[in-house]
Amino acid sequence: MKIELYKSIREIPLFNWEKLNETGDYKFLVKDKRNRFAKLKQEQIEEAYFSLHDEYADATDSHDRMIRIHDLMVRRIEARERVGAGEVHFKNFVDAYDSELEQLMKPNENYDPIKSRMRIQQHYGQPIKPKEITLYEYLMIVKVVEEDIQTKNQNNNGKGNIE
Known part of the structure; x- marks a missing residue:
């Protein structure tokens, strides 16, 4: 489904x-x-x-934040491709991009x-x-x-x- x-x-x-x-x-x-x-x-x-x-x-x-999120997503995809190609040290980059994306996509606590x-x-x-x-x-x-x-x-x- x-x-x-x-x-x-x-x-x-x-x-x-x-x-x-x-x-x-x-x-x-x-x-x-x-x-x-x-x-x-x-x-x-x-x-x-x-x-x-x-x-x-x-x-x-309010494009600045969205541009940053998009850039990080592209970088994460590229890093994942390199991990898939056997360059396992790029897993650190994937983790870093995941962490930064998570922070950017967090709700605004002051709203x-x-x-x-x-x-x-x-x-x-x-x-x-x-x-x-x-x-x-x-x-x-x-x-x-x-x-x-x-x-x-x-x-x-x-x-x-x-x-």
Whole structure:
């Protein structure tokens, strides 16, 4: 049985994205809840994770981190190939790349999704239901709210920010 994973910000629910980043648990990438505890292949996880984060980086202009992750993945593949060719000392590089990738893909401990969502809801004027809205839809709401705040600040003519 093939396990389907979320690979696009247009399909992953905001709830799953927040939980993935909060816990670092890749089960939140699995589409069908009945398969959440199935064994996933590392390549499958990385493909979905990288695809989501690449789209997220495009939507939020945060490419530097994604470029570093991509670079490490390529280096790890090259090191694995060399190990497979008999150059066993490259196993140390594979381990080092695995460790660095794990650190880069760790959840941000300072991120509070509830507080962030509450602030956006306050400006948006409507409740945001994380299980009913996709990450993409949420990012579009955030952009609209940011534009509204920027417009209000510009209209304030330097009298101080209204945020």
